[in-house]
Amino acid sequence: RNVLLGLMNSAKYIKDGKVVKLPGEGGVLERATPVDIFPDIQLEGYANRDSTHYVDTYHIPEAHTIFRGTLRYPGFSSVALALLRLGLLSDSPVQRLQPGAASLAWKDLLAMLVSQTQARGPNLRSAVLEVLGGSEASAEAMEELGLLSDAPVDLCGSPLDALAAHLQERLRYAPEERDAVYLYHSIGVEWANDSKE
Numbered sequence: 001r002n003v004l005l006g007l008m009n010s011a012k013y014i015k016d017g018k019v020v021k022l023p024g025e026g027g028v029l030e031r032a033t034p035v036d037i038f039p040d041i042q043l044e045g046y047a048n049r050d051s052t053h054y055v056d057t058y059h060i061p062e063a064h065t066i067f068r069g070t071l072r073y074p075g076f077s078s079v080a081l082a083l084l085r086l087g088l089l090s091d092s093p094v095q096r097l098q099p100g101a102a103s104l105a106w107k108d109l110l111a112m113l114v115s116q117t118q119a120r121g122p123n124l125r126s127a128v129l130e131v132l133g134g135s136e137a138s139a140e141a142m143e144e145l146g147l148l149s150d151a152p153v154d155l156c157g158s159p160l161d162a163l164a165a166h167l168q169e170r171l172r173y174a175p176e177e178r179d180a181v182y183l184y185h186s187i188g189v190e191w192a193n194d195s196k197e
Helices: 002-006 076-085 106-114 124-131 136-144 159-170
Strands: 011-015 018-022 033-035 043-047 069-072
Touching: 002 159, 011 043, 043 076, 076 136, 106 124, 106 159, 124 136
Parallel strands: none
Antiparallel strands: 011 018, 033 043, 043 069
């Protein structure tokens, strides 16, 4: 749940001495860019919350650029934006998702959410594709995640909570699978004698 909520955060950082502010609600994800820092590993990155406080934390008021970001595999941001555009990251209560309501399939929840937009396709997939701006890759990701299927939705109160429960099961690691964490720190220094490292 918190990982999904975090996708909605805004961000702020310092670049070339100026504060850059990015809006939440997908604004940060829309600015994800390829990051080429590890040989043989393709990643994308985006700003992560407020980096400006590091000026005080690390006592570096002379720093011209301070940026903290998140690294993900390519395509992560576009899939996250698709979830947002489809209304699946909303934590607002939905009557049909309240515990005790009649069972609901993922394709029916998606149809309900898509019906709240202007999309009007001949079938659910084409309506989803319209909401996603014609992105076949994003629509295919929604299918791979089982969001256009007959699988039952966990009635958790909101689209976000239902999605979190669904993804927790669907994306569970198999016994032989492992997670990876990549950290990268880049610090540039200009010394008093004008030399740089």
